Amino acid sequence: MRRVLAPYFLILPGGxxxxxxxxVPMITMFSLSLQQxxxxxxxxxxxxxxxxxxxxxxxxxxxxxxxxxxxxxxLVLIVMAFPVAYWIAFYGGxxxxxxxxxxxxxxxxxxxxRTISWRQILTDDGMLLGxxxxxHLLPANFHILGTPFAVISGLVYNFLPFMVLPVYxxxxxxxxxVVEAARDLYANPATAxxxxxxxxxxxxxxxxxxMTFVPVSSDYVNSAVLGSSSTTMIGQVIQAQYLVNSxxxxxxxxxxxxxxxxxxxxxxxxxxxxxxxxxxxxxx
Amino acid sequence: xxxxxxxxxxIRGMTQRRLGRRDALRLxxxxxxxxxxxACGVKGTGTxxxxxxxxxxxxxxxxxxxxxxxxxANWPLYMDPKHxxxxxxxxxxxxxxxxxxxxxxxxxxFAKVQPQLKAGQSIGYDLMVITNGIQFGQxxxxxxxxxxxxxxxxxxxxxxxxSYKSEAFxxxxxxxxxxxxxxxxxxxxxxxxxxxxTKLADLFDPAFKGKVGxxxxxxxxxxxxxxxxxxxPAKSTEDDWKKAAEKLKEQKTSGVxxxxxxxxxxxxxxxxxxxxxxxxxxxxxxxxVSDGSNFKFVIPEEGGSIWTDNFAIPxxxxxxVDALALIDFFYQVDIAASLAEYINYVCPVxxxxxxxKADAAKLSGDDKKAMEAIADSPLVFPVAADYANLHYYRxxxxxxxxxxxxxxxxxxxxx
Numbered sequence: 001m002r003r004v005l006a007p008y009f010l011i012l013p014g015g016x017x018x019x020x021x022x023x024v025p026m027i028t029m030f031s032l033s034l035q036q037x038x039x040x041x042x043x044x045x046x047x048x049x050x051x052x053x054x055x056x057x058x059x060x061x062x063x064x065x066x067x068x069x070x071x072x073x074x075l076v077l078i079v080m081a082f083p084v085a086y087w088i089a090f091y092g093g094x095x096x097x098x099x100x101x102x103x104x105x106x107x108x109x110x111x112x113x114r115t116i117s118w119r120q121i122l123t124d125d126g127m128l129l130g131x132x133x134x135x136h137l138l139p140a141n142f143h144i145l146g147t148p149f150a151v152i153s154g155l156v157y158n159f160l161p162f163m164v165l166p167v168y169x170x171x172x173x174x175x176x177x178v179v180e181a182a183r184d185l186y187a188n189p190a191t192a193x194x195x196x197x198x199x200x201x202x203x204x205x206x207x208x209x210x211m212t213f214v215p216v217s218s219d220y221v222n223s224a225v226l227g228s229s230s231t232t233m234i235g236q237v238i239q240a241q242y243l244v245n246s247x248x249x250x251x252x253x254x255x256x257x258x259x260x261x262x263x264x265x266x267x268x269x270x271x272x273x274x275x276x277x278x279x280x281x282x283x284x
Numbered sequence: 285x286x287x288x289x290x291x292x293x294x295i296r297g298m299t300q301r302r303l304g305r306r307d308a309l310r311l312x313x314x315x316x317x318x319x320x321x322x323a324c325g326v327k328g329t330g331t332x333x334x335x336x337x338x339x340x341x342x343x344x345x346x347x348x349x350x351x352x353x354x355x356x357a358n359w360p361l362y363m364d365p366k367h368x369x370x371x372x373x374x375x376x377x378x379x380x381x382x383x384x385x386x387x388x389x390x391x392x393x394f395a396k397v398q399p400q401l402k403a404g405q406s407i408g409y410d411l412m413v414i415t416n417g418i419q420f421g422q423x424x425x426x427x428x429x430x431x432x433x434x435x436x437x438x439x440x441x442x443x444x445x446x447s448y449k450s451e452a453f454x455x456x457x458x459x460x461x462x463x464x465x466x467x468x469x470x471x472x473x474x475x476x477x478x479x480x481x482t483k484l485a486d487l488f489d490p491a492f493k494g495k496v497g498x499x500x501x502x503x504x505x506x507x508x509x510x511x512x513x514x515x516x517p518a519k520s521t522e523d524d525w526k527k528a529a530e531k532l533k534e535q536k537t538s539g540v541x542x543x544x545x546x547x548x549x550x551x552x553x554x555x556x557x558x559x560x561x562x563x564x565x566x567x568x569x570x571x572x573v574s575d576g577s578n579f580k581f582v583i584p585e586e587g588g589s590i591w592t593d594n595f596a597i598p599x600x601x602x603x604x605v606d607a608l609a610l611i612d613f614f615y616q617v618d619i620a621a622s623l624a625e626y627i628n629y630v631c632p633v634x635x636x637x638x639x640x641k642a643d644a645a646k647l648s649g650d651d652k653k654a655m656e657a658i659a660d661s662p663l664v665f666p667v668a669a670d671y672a673n674l675h676y677y678r679x680x681x682x683x684x685x686x687x688x689x690x691x692x693x694x695x696x697x698x699x
Contacts, residue, residue: 035326038683039398040425043326058695125556140476141495145557146542228543229536229699237698244391245694246398248326 033252043248055253059237063258066234067265069148070217073155074163077212078205080156081163085204086197088164089171100168103161115154115225122150122226146228154222159215163208170204171197206273214262234258336458340431344599351603353380354610357409359593360385360547361567362463364626365574373613379606387413389501389546394419401428401600410601411610413463416453416592417503417677418686420460423596429459430597436608437461439615448632451592452679460594461611464566464623465630467663467674468504469588471553471563471581481560484512484584488535496535497552497561500544502693503677505532507589508562511675517589518676525692532696544697553579565663569628581663583673590630590674624664625655637665 033051037043056063088099106114121128122144132138144150174197182192220235227233234254241251337343356370363369363383370381386409387393393414397407414420423429434441440461448462472481477492487496487508499505507517509528520528535541542558550567552558554577568581595611597604613619620633621640631637637659644655662670680686 032326037326038687040422041683059698062698123555123557141493141559143494143542143557146494229541229697230539232699240698243395244389245690246391246395247694 029252029255032248033256035249037249039246039248048249051249051253052257055250056257059234059254062232062234062237063254063261065231066217066258067261069152069155069223069231069233070213073152073159073216074209074213076152076156077159077163078208081160081167081208082201082205085164085168085171085201089168089174090176100165103164107161111158112221112225115158115221118154118157119145119225145226146231148227148231150226151223151231151233154226155216155219158219158222159212162211162215166207166211167201167204170201170207174200202273206270209269210266214266217262218258336431341433344430345433345604348605350379350605350609352378352606353382354411354603354606355382355384355409356607356610357384357386357407357412358463359387359413361550361570362413362593362627362629363623369614369619369623372619373610377609377613379609381610384409388548390415390417390419391501392546394422397598398422398426398428401426401598404600406600406602407598410597410603411607412596412598413593414460414596416451416594417501418680418690420453420594421680421686424454424459428599430599430601430604431458432461432597432611433608437612437615439612443615443617443620443633443635445632445634448592452676453592454594460596461615462632463593463595463614464627464632465590465592467565467583467588467590467630467666468499468507469563469565469581469583470560471568471579472560473553473556473579475578476556476559481580481582482585484508484586486560486584487562488512488531488540490538490540492560493538493540494542495557495559496541497543497545497549497558498532498535498541499549499562500546500697502690502697504562504589505544505697506689506693507675507677511584511586511589514586516675517678520678522688522692525689529692529696532693533699536696536699566627566629569663570626587673587675589677590671591677625658628658628661628664630666631664634665 031045032043034045034047034049035043036046036048036051084103088096088103092099120126123129124143124145125133129138129142129144133140133142178196178200179192182196183189187195218233218235218238220233220239223231223233223236235258238251238254238258241247241254362385367381367383370383374380393412400407414423434457444461448465449457451457451462454460470481470484470487472486474480476495486492487498489496498508506525506528509532510517510520510524513524513527513531515524515528543552545552545558545561549558549561549563550571553561553563554571554575563581565581568579571577572579595614597607597611601607614623615633617633617635617639620631621636621643624631624636625640625643640655640659644652644659647655658664666674678689680689
């Protein structure tokens with residue numbers, strides 16, 4: 001009897017945790033998204049799907065913008081993270097863990113603080129642009145902050161380790177003898193990389209994409225700190241609807257729309273990549 | 285036996301899919317889910333425009349005693365950082381004050397504290413300063429504000445200006461008395477902007493592309509959108525709001541606008557992110573005094589807007605008695621004068637003007653001139669002619685009207 005029940009006992013803590021802190025809030029939020037009212041007189045469940053229509057109508061620009069920023073940032077992340085991970089995995093030698101530690105070092109400072117310090121550096125008359133403007137290399141109204149470039153750069157900066165680590169793990173697992181075998185069979189280094197190393201690293205890239213694209217697309221800090229009113233991302237809209245305008249139904253509806261769009265995006269990506277079992281790959 | 289004699293009920297029963305136990309469970313689950321969804325309704329915080337019960341004051345204050353400590357939530361740039369007035373208060377009464385500059389904008393402040401207030405919990409503050417906008421109404425209608433015991437406020441009764449005793453947003457000052465009033469106008473950096481700024485149209489001038497700041501508060505933003513079109517916000521209609529919204533959208537899409545700001549606009553101006561921005565009157569004066577910057581504040585030709593920030597005690601305050609004592613303390617003439625001398629906002633105590641002049645007489649040279657300028661400043665003691673060019677906030681008759689207004693302007697700010 002005990003043997004039969006043991007697995008259930010094992011999932012009990014995690015299961016209860018999920019039920020309490022995932023399922024309950026999700027149902028509450030879903031209900032909220034179909035309610036009508038205002039914060040003073042209260043919200044009542046009316047099954048008002050129109051909120052979804054209005055929310056998408058009013059904020060589709062920000063939704064599309066977030067997905068575009070997310071996609072660009074993820075692509076840049078792959079391009080930047082791959083060589084770093086490759087170098088640490090194959091040339092890191094004894095100091096591998098030191099390099100990984102250095103990579104994670106910025107994470108010992110709060111995410112928000114790091115972003116704010118970028119604001120200090122990049123500000124219009126700050127330490128970077130100020131001197132350049134003084135010698136008239138740049139026009140006086142030139143600015144980096146408030147542009148999509150600043151926001152995407154911030155996103156890339158903040159999420160870099162989330163791409164490097166999974167790619168590194170995948171590369172680290174590659175048996176060097178496989179590469180040697182490729183070379184023995186007259187593959188030049190480029191071909192060996194293209195036909196052997198890169199395909200073997202793909203699961204890592206996939207996991208990296210999953211760990212970056214989703215949070216990057218729904219991020220609200222980078223755009224709030226480094227952006228302007230023309231770089232508003234959907235996360236900011238949701239945050240403001242909850243914490244500024246107290247418009248809970250719109251905020252909940254937008255959250256669900258964002259979640260649906262991201263889920264569809266991730267599964268479509270998995271399909272395109274030919275990976276059948278998304279979650280299994282992600283867990284590797 | 286003829287086949288057509290078969291009981292139709294039997295055929296129905298044999299051909300139709302029967303509801304199995306699983307289906308029953310599934311259906312039951314679905315309806316339980318629907319019920320659960322409906323049960324998730326969020327209870328309201330109060331009833332709009334609830335009238336004040338005659339015994340509300342007595343009821344609230346019964347049994348409340350002093351704890352000799354006040355937690356005070358205010359906006360930045362609203363007091364000398366050395367807090368001389370609070371030190372004096374503590375010295376005189378033995379009540380300590382924890383002063384925190386935690387309010388940057390009204391809507392987020394309301395959104396932040398309302399869950400606690402709704403649950404009847406303390407928000408950590410016994411006293412807060414809130415503006416007479418939409419959220420003031422929300423605080424009041426939700427029953428979040430303690431009715432003030434005017435019998436304990438002799439200084440207020442004696443020294444407050446008559447106009448501050450009959451405010452439309454809180455008739456009879458049941459829940460609030462003014463901390464100070466202020467004017468929304470334009471601030472600019474003369475080092476970056478070569479011509480003098482005089483009118484609202486300057487905020488929409490492509491010459492300042494990417495260097496213009498506006499407020500993210502929907503009322504402040506909407507007011508300027510209307511004023512630039514020659515519409516008086518206080519008498520505006522839904523059509524006017526939409527016209528103003530169009531004008532503001534154009535300012536954004538054309539790239540003239542840099543961003544929408546809360547209190548952080550002062551920082552953006554200081555860093556050179558914006559050269560010209562919507563601004564609150566006293567902030568710029570204090571910024572210039574505190575770090576030697578040289579920004580200018582103007583009330584545009586088309587007019588600025590005037591608002592009042594008010595003392596209010598949340599109903600869940602742990603120490604309302606001490607908070608009330610502190611409120612009344614700020615209505616002493618010398619304290620009101622000392623505050624106005626530093627913050628340069630509209631002073632609700634008219635007698636403070638003579639006090640500031642008396643203080644000036646004790647000084648000499650530039651200090652004397654600066655102090656006299658404060659006593660004569662239209663930003664601190666405006667006269668009737670100054671008020672003629674100032675516009676009041678739109679008061680919303682119904683919640684629906686206010687929501688319509690919000691729906692017009694919120695998407696612009698979030699855009």
